[in-house]
Each structure stands twice: as C-alpha cells, then as structure tokens.
Amino acid sequence: MFSYFSKQRTKFSALEDVTEELVPLEERKDLIDHRSSDDAYMTMLIFRAMIRELNVTPKQMVELCDGCKFDSIEYIKKLDEKQRIKNEKAHERAVKRKQLINGEKGLGWELYREEARKSEGHENDVELFGKRYAVSNRIKDEPDLLEKVIDYIKANSFYLVFSMKNCDYLIAFDESNRDEIISTSKRERTFKIVTVDELFS
Numbered sequence: 112m113f114s115y116f117s118k119q120r121t122k123f124s125a126l127e128d129v130t131e132e133l134v135p136l137e138e139r140k141d142l143i144d145h146r147s148s149d150d151a152y153m154t155m156l157i158f159r160a161m162i163r164e165l166n167v168t169p170k171q172m173v174e175l176c177d178g179c180k181f182d183s184i185e186y187i188k189k190l191d192e193k194q195r196i197k198n199e200k201a202h203e204r205a206v207k208r209k210q211l212i213n214g215e216k217g218l219g220w221e222l223y224r225e226e227a228r229k230s231e232g233h234e235n236d237v238e239l240f241g242k243r244y245a246v247s248n249r250i251k252d253e254p255d256l257l258e259k260v261i262d263y264i265k266a267n268s269f270y271l272v273f274s275m276k277n278c279d280y281l282i283a284f285d286e287s288n289r290d291e292i293i294s295t296s297k298r299e300r301t302f303k304i305v306t307v308d309e310l311f312s
Contacts, residue, residue, distance in 0.1 A: 133160035219254035223271070226261050230270040234277035242269045245278035245302075249288045256284075256307065263310065278302045282310055 130139055134156045142149040162172045223246065233239060244264050250257050260282060264271050272278050281304050283289040289304050 129157050133157055133164070219251045219257045222254060222257055222261065223251050224273075226265075226271045227273045230272050234272050234274070239270050241279050243272045243278045244269050244280045244282060245272055245275050246282045247284055247288055247292060249284040250282060250307070253284070260307065260310070275302060280305055282307060 130142075130153045134153070138156055139153065142153055144150075158169070158172070162169055165172065165175075167175065230239065230243070234243060246257065246260060250260060261271060263269075275281055279302055281292065281302050283292055283304050283306050285306055285308070289306055292304060293300075
C-alpha cells in the first residue's frame with residue numbers, strides 16, 4: 112500500500128518517517144516508536160492520512176494497491192501453507208538425519224541387545240560371577256568393533272549383560288571413554304573398567 116502512495120509522493124522507508132511526514136504532531140506526540148500497540152496505531156493514522164490526501168475510500172485504496180487485493184483469510188491461508196511446507200521440509204531433514212544415525216549406530220545396539228538377552232534374568236546366578244561383561248555406549252555405536260567384542264566374550268565362555276550394576280567388567284572404548292565413565296559414575300563401582308585394547312591384549 113505504501114508503494115502505491117509513494118508514486119504520488121516521496122518514497123518513505125521507515126514507519127516513523129512516514130508518520131512524521133503524514134500525521135500531525137498533535138496526533139502522534141505521545142506515541143513511542145517500536146512499541147507494538149503504538150506501531151499499530153501509527154499504521155492506522157498513516158492509512159487514514161493516505162486516503163484523505165488521495166481522496167479515496169479505504170476500499171478504493173485497497174483496490175489501488177496490488178499487494179492488498181486479497182482478504183485476510185486468504186492471506187492467512189497463504190501463510191499457513193508456506194509454514195506447512197517449511198515444517199514438512201524440516202521434518203524430512205530430521206527423519207533423514209535420524210535414519211542415517213540409526214543406520215550407522217542402531218545396528219550396534221541391536222547386536223548388543225540380541226546377545227545380552229541370552230543372560231537376561233540369570234545375571235546373578237553363581238556360575239556367571241566373574242564372567243559378566245557390559246560394554247560402554249561408545250562401543251555400541253561401533254557395530255564392527257562391538258561384533259569383535261561379542262565374539263571375544265563368547266569364545267571365552269563369558270557373558271554379556273545389560274546393566275553395569277550386574278557386571279564384573281565394563282569394556283570402555285579407550286582411555287578417554289574410561290575417564291568419562293569414571294567421572295560420571297554416581298555410585299561406588301563394583302566392576303573393573305577395561306579398554307578394548309586391554310581386552311584384546
């Protein structure tokens with residue numbers, strides 16, 4: 112709407128400039144720039160001044176402005192559609208990222224669950240004591256490495272268990288991973304932490 116009016120006068124770039132040019136001081140002296148309620152009121156004053164100067168009705172002013180030739184409901188529908196498309200694209204990107212992560216890391220977690228289920232419910236059986244192993248989440252994110260660890264555990268007649276509280280040994284990815292586990296441990300450890308290198312040495 113401003114663009115049509117600017118063809119009749121100097122083009123203005125800011126709401127406060129337009130207000131200063133078109134609206135008498137006594138009507139705007141108490142208004143504060145960038146306060147939402149006052150900005151809305153300024154817009155009303157500007158619109159009123161524009162239709163007075165051009166000697167048109169509000170409806171005629173809207174018809175003169177190409178950008179205003181649709182009703183508010185249609186405008187909201189257009190905005191909603193743009194937002195819907197934006198949300199769909201964001202969702203698609205999120206799904207792709209999740210699929211990528213699951214494809215690379217989810218296999219390791221499934222391998223771990225499959226083997227640990229074999230000893231589930233028997234973790235505290237006497238014959239398992241001293242032979243119970245758990246692995247850090249860091250290793251579960253490496254399917255190839257985890258598979259080697261599981262093969263080692265099975266080859267030595269050890270057992271993979273779900274929980275650290277039921278294990279005798281926790282296998283860490285490396286020294287850094289071991290330090291991280293120790294620093295985040297909230298209870299007294301009843302198991303020994305060994306790294307992958309130490310396990311295979």
